[in-house]
Amino acid sequence: MEQTITQKILARAANRKFVTPGENVWLNVDVLLTHDVCGPPTFDIFNQEFGEGARVWDPEKVVVLPDHYIFTANEHAHRNIDLLRKFAKEQNLPNYYDVGTDRYRGVCHVALAEEGFNLPGTVLFGTDSHTCTSGAFGMFGSGIGNTDAAFILGTGKLWEKVPESMLFTFDGEMPEYLSAKDLILQILGDIGTDGATYRAMEFNGEAIHALPMEERMTLTNMAIEGGGMNGIIAVDEITEAFVKSKTSKPYEIFTSDPGAEYFSKTRYNTAELEPVVAKPHSPDNRATVQSMKGTKITKSYIGSCTGGKLADFKLAAKILSGQKVSVPTNIVPATVKVARDLETELYNGKSLKSIFEDAGCSIALPSCAACLGGPSDTVGRSVDCDVVVSTTNRNFPGRMGSKNAEVYLASPLTAAASAITGKLTDPRNYL
Amino acid sequence: MESIIQGKAFVLGRNIDTDQIIPAEHLVYSLSDPEEVKLYGKYALSGVPPAQSGLPEGNIPFVREGSFTADYTIIIAGQNFGCGSSREHAPFALQVAGVKAIIAESYARIFYRNCVDGGFVIPYETAMHLAQTVKTGDELKIDIKANTVENLTSKETYQLNALGDVFNIVEAGGIFAYARKENLMAQS
Known part of the structure; x- marks a missing residue:
C-alpha cells in the first residue's frame, strides 16, 4: 500500500507498517510542548488524574516554553508562570525555559526549532494550535487541548484519527515580492477556514524547496487556519543542514510514495501569484x-x-x-x-x-x-x-x-x- | 450519561472561533479554583460581535449582565464551530455557563477533541442548517439514543449525526474515564 509522508510518520508512531485515513490509532508521542496559558491547567489535570506523586512519562520529552503573557503586570499571568516553575521543579523537567532567566526563549514554535526539538519523522503534540509549525521539518506536529496533553504527560500516548492529505505544489521560483505568507494566504482563500479540517496539508514543489526553513515554517504554521490537523514538508538538504546545526539526535526521513492517495492536489505557479x-x-x-x-x-x-x-x-x-x-x-x-x-x-x-x-x-x-x-x-x-x-x-x-x-x-x-x-x-x- | 438533554437554544452563525467563545484576555483565570472558574461562565461567548449574538435577531448577550451562567443549554451553530486556538478554556467556559450540548454543521478538530476528551459538552453534528431554522430561546429536547432533537417551540424534529467512534468516550465522560474502563492506562 502506498502512503503519504503523514501516514508513514503516524504508522511508525503506532508501531504499524501501514495506517489508513479515517482509522483511529494510538500514537507514541516523541515530544509534548506546553506554555504558560495551557501548561497550568494541563498540570492540574495530570495531578488530579494520575494522583499525588505521579511522575511524567519521560521528563526529557516534555518541553515547557512560556511565551504568551510574559511582559505584563497582570497578576494572574504571573501566577501561571509560577505554576509552570513549580511543576518543572517537582518533575525535574530539563526542558523548562524559565521567564526572567537567561534560559527564557520566547515564542514556543520558533524556539522548538532553535533548540533542536524539531526532528524529522517524529510526532510532536502541543497545547497550542500552531504546533503544526513543526511540520516544516518533515515531522508530524499538531495542536491539542489540556486534557489530551495531560493524558500524554502520564502515558506518552494519544489517539488520533489518521488524516487524508491535501497536496499543494508550488512551481517556479519565488519572486522577490512574495513571501511564504502570500502562498499560504493564497491557499486559505481557495479552500476556506475549514477546507482542510481533519486533514494533512502537504506542501511541495520547486518554490517550496528553495525556501529557507523559517519561511517553510510560515506555511506549515498556518495549516491550522485552514482547519488542518498538520502541515508538512518533506526533508531536503536545507532541512538536514538546519537540524544538524541544532542537535546531534538521530532521526528518520519519510517521503510520500508516488502512488499515495490524496484528497486533492492543487498546483500553483508562483509567477502568477501576487502579494495578498x-x-x-x-x-x-x-x-x-x-x-x-x-x-x-x-x-x-x-x-x-x-x-x-x-x-x-x-x-x-x-x-x-x-x-x-x-x-x-x-x-x-x-x-x-x-x-x-x-x-x-x-x-x-x-x-x-x-x-x-x-x-x-x-x-x-x-x-x-x-x-x-x-x-x-x-x-x-x-x-x-x-x-x-x-x-x-x-x-x-x-x-x-x-x-x-x-x-x-x-x-x-x-x-x-x-x-x-x-x-x-x-x-x-x-x- | 443522561439520555435526554432539554433546554433553551442559543443560535450562532458559522466560523465561531475560540477567541469569540472566550477572549484571550480571560485565559489567565484558574480552571480549578471554584470562585475563579465562575468567571469563565461570565465571559463565555463574550467575544461574539453583538449583531451575531443570539440569532436571528442578534444583540442578545449569551450571559446576562451580572450573571455567571446562561439561560441556554444547547448551542446551535453553522459550520466550523470552535476554529482557532487550542484553548480548552473554550468548551470549559461553555460548560461552566451551563451548556450541555452543541449542534453544529461541523467543528474544528481541536475544539471537537477537547469537547469529547475533556467531557465538557457533547458536540453533535447535523447535515441540516439548523442555525437558519431554530430561533434563540426555542425550547429543544435532544434524545441521545435516537440521535434526534425536537424543537418543542416549533414542534419540529431534526436528525443528528450519530457520534460514531467517539460515542464511547462521550458516554464514559472523557478520555480518562474511557481509558480506565478500557484498561488503557495504569490505574492511579
Whole structure:
C-alpha cells in the first residue's frame, strides 16, 4: 500500500507498517510542548488524574516554553508562570525555559526549532494550535487541548484519527515580492477556514524547496487556519543542514510514495501569484494588495510565530531600509535569539535593528504579545477603531485586542510597505 | 450519561472561533479554583460581535449582565464551530455557563477533541442548517439514543449525526474515564 509522508510518520508512531485515513490509532508521542496559558491547567489535570506523586512519562520529552503573557503586570499571568516553575521543579523537567532567566526563549514554535526539538519523522503534540509549525521539518506536529496533553504527560500516548492529505505544489521560483505568507494566504482563500479540517496539508514543489526553513515554517504554521490537523514538508538538504546545526539526535526521513492517495492536489505557479492580504475578519478573506491599495491603516505589526522570525525581519528590512514609517509600527521578535540576530544581521551594511529604529519602529521584547490580544497592558494590543496590518496568523473579531478593530493579515513585505505610507501598499513599490 | 438533554437554544452563525467563545484576555483565570472558574461562565461567548449574538435577531448577550451562567443549554451553530486556538478554556467556559450540548454543521478538530476528551459538552453534528431554522430561546429536547432533537417551540424534529467512534468516550465522560474502563492506562 502506498502512503503519504503523514501516514508513514503516524504508522511508525503506532508501531504499524501501514495506517489508513479515517482509522483511529494510538500514537507514541516523541515530544509534548506546553506554555504558560495551557501548561497550568494541563498540570492540574495530570495531578488530579494520575494522583499525588505521579511522575511524567519521560521528563526529557516534555518541553515547557512560556511565551504568551510574559511582559505584563497582570497578576494572574504571573501566577501561571509560577505554576509552570513549580511543576518543572517537582518533575525535574530539563526542558523548562524559565521567564526572567537567561534560559527564557520566547515564542514556543520558533524556539522548538532553535533548540533542536524539531526532528524529522517524529510526532510532536502541543497545547497550542500552531504546533503544526513543526511540520516544516518533515515531522508530524499538531495542536491539542489540556486534557489530551495531560493524558500524554502520564502515558506518552494519544489517539488520533489518521488524516487524508491535501497536496499543494508550488512551481517556479519565488519572486522577490512574495513571501511564504502570500502562498499560504493564497491557499486559505481557495479552500476556506475549514477546507482542510481533519486533514494533512502537504506542501511541495520547486518554490517550496528553495525556501529557507523559517519561511517553510510560515506555511506549515498556518495549516491550522485552514482547519488542518498538520502541515508538512518533506526533508531536503536545507532541512538536514538546519537540524544538524541544532542537535546531534538521530532521526528518520519519510517521503510520500508516488502512488499515495490524496484528497486533492492543487498546483500553483508562483509567477502568477501576487502579494495578498486576508481582510477582516477571517484568514480566508483574501484580496490582492493591489485591489486594496489605499486602505488607511493605523498600525503595522510585525511579529509572532508566523511573522516574527529572522527571515521575516530580513524581508521587512529590505523595504524599511532608509525609509520612515508613518504609523506606529511594532517589531516583535519571536525569540531572544531573533532579537539578538536583529543586532548582528546586516542589510546594506546596517543592522536590522538600526534599520528599524531609524525608520521609527518600536522594538518589543520577544513573546506572543498582541498576536492574540492578551492582557490590557500588552505591547501593540489593538484598540477601538484600529486598522492593523499584521504579519500574524489570525484576524478573527477581537483577536488582537478590541472587537472593534480591523486586522489585515499580510506578508512582512506588505506590512513594511504599508507602514511607510499608512495605507495598504504593494511591496513592489519599494523593491 | 443522561439520555435526554432539554433546554433553551442559543443560535450562532458559522466560523465561531475560540477567541469569540472566550477572549484571550480571560485565559489567565484558574480552571480549578471554584470562585475563579465562575468567571469563565461570565465571559463565555463574550467575544461574539453583538449583531451575531443570539440569532436571528442578534444583540442578545449569551450571559446576562451580572450573571455567571446562561439561560441556554444547547448551542446551535453553522459550520466550523470552535476554529482557532487550542484553548480548552473554550468548551470549559461553555460548560461552566451551563451548556450541555452543541449542534453544529461541523467543528474544528481541536475544539471537537477537547469537547469529547475533556467531557465538557457533547458536540453533535447535523447535515441540516439548523442555525437558519431554530430561533434563540426555542425550547429543544435532544434524545441521545435516537440521535434526534425536537424543537418543542416549533414542534419540529431534526436528525443528528450519530457520534460514531467517539460515542464511547462521550458516554464514559472523557478520555480518562474511557481509558480506565478500557484498561488503557495504569490505574492511579
